[in-house]
Amino acid sequence: MISYHEISTADPEYALEKELRDRVLRRPLGLRLSEDDLRGEDEQVHLAAMDDRGRVIGCVLVAFSGNAAKVRQLAVEEASRARGVGVGLMKRAEQAILARNIRTVTLHGRVTARGFFEKLGYTAVSDVFTEVTIPHLKMQKNLTGG
Numbered sequence: 001m002i003s004y005h006e007i008s009t010a011d012p013e014y015a016l017e018k019e020l021r022d023r024v025l026r027r028p029l030g031l032r033l034s035e036d037d038l039r040g041e042d043e044q045v046h047l048a049a050m051d052d053r054g055r056v057i058g059c060v061l062v063a064f065s066g067n068a069a070k071v072r073q074l075a076v077e078e079a080s081r082a083r084g085v086g087v088g089l090m091k092r093a094e095q096a097i098l099a100r101n102i103r104t105v106t107l108h109g110r111v112t113a114r115g116f117f118e119k120l121g122y123t124a125v126s127d128v129f130t131e132v133t134i135p136h137l138k139m140q141k142n143l144t145g146g
């Protein structure tokens with residue numbers, strides 16, 4: 001069974017979250033999770049999907065700045081994909097944003113994940129640009145609270 005948890009950078013699960021992000025989001029690009037990636041994370045919302053052995057199999061972060069919310073670092077390990085974990089994480093991230101009375105959320109999505117985010121109601125609001133060596137799009141969604 002998969003369960004969802006909000007964790008903090010002080011929790012032991014943070015190390016597992018970082019290991020997952022490194023493995024899913026950085027190493028396949030020949031990169032490593034960097035100091036830049038980790039900056040300010042103690043003030044961000046961290047949501048982790050865990051299996052019944054306590055492994056972190058998926059995660060997403062939300063960074064807040066004034067009245068803006070940005071979803072970042074969405075990752076689901078390969079063996080756990082196509083089971084709704086990505087959507088489960090995104091829905092909880094949106095709830096955390098709405099709970100702060102913020103109605104607009106942005107993200108820099110990989111072009112390869114565009115269809116995933118569009119299914120969730122996100123729209124591309126930029127041209128394609130390069131981030132961490134690969135094509136990305138800025139995407140946005142207005143949350144209704146419904």
Ligand SMILES: CC(C)(COP(=O)(O)OP(=O)(O)OC[C@H]1O[C@@H](n2cnc3c(N)ncnc32)[C@H](O)[C@@H]1OP(=O)(O)O)[C@@H](O)C(=O)NCCC(=O)NCCS
Pocket residue numbers: 024025073074075076077080081082083084085086087088108109110112113114115116119
């Ligand atoms: C993108 C990612 C988070 C999706 O996670 P997931 O747990 O497999 O997603 P879900 O099972 O919740 O998928 C929900 C729906 O989106 C679809 N979907 C998943 N990945 C997709 C993709 N890359 N493009 C288009 N649709 C996609 C699924 O088929 C499913 O559709 P359905 O509801 O009609 O069956 C995961 O593939 C991943 O970690 N990829 C590598 C890292 C990455 O790209 N992160 C996001 C970059 S910003």
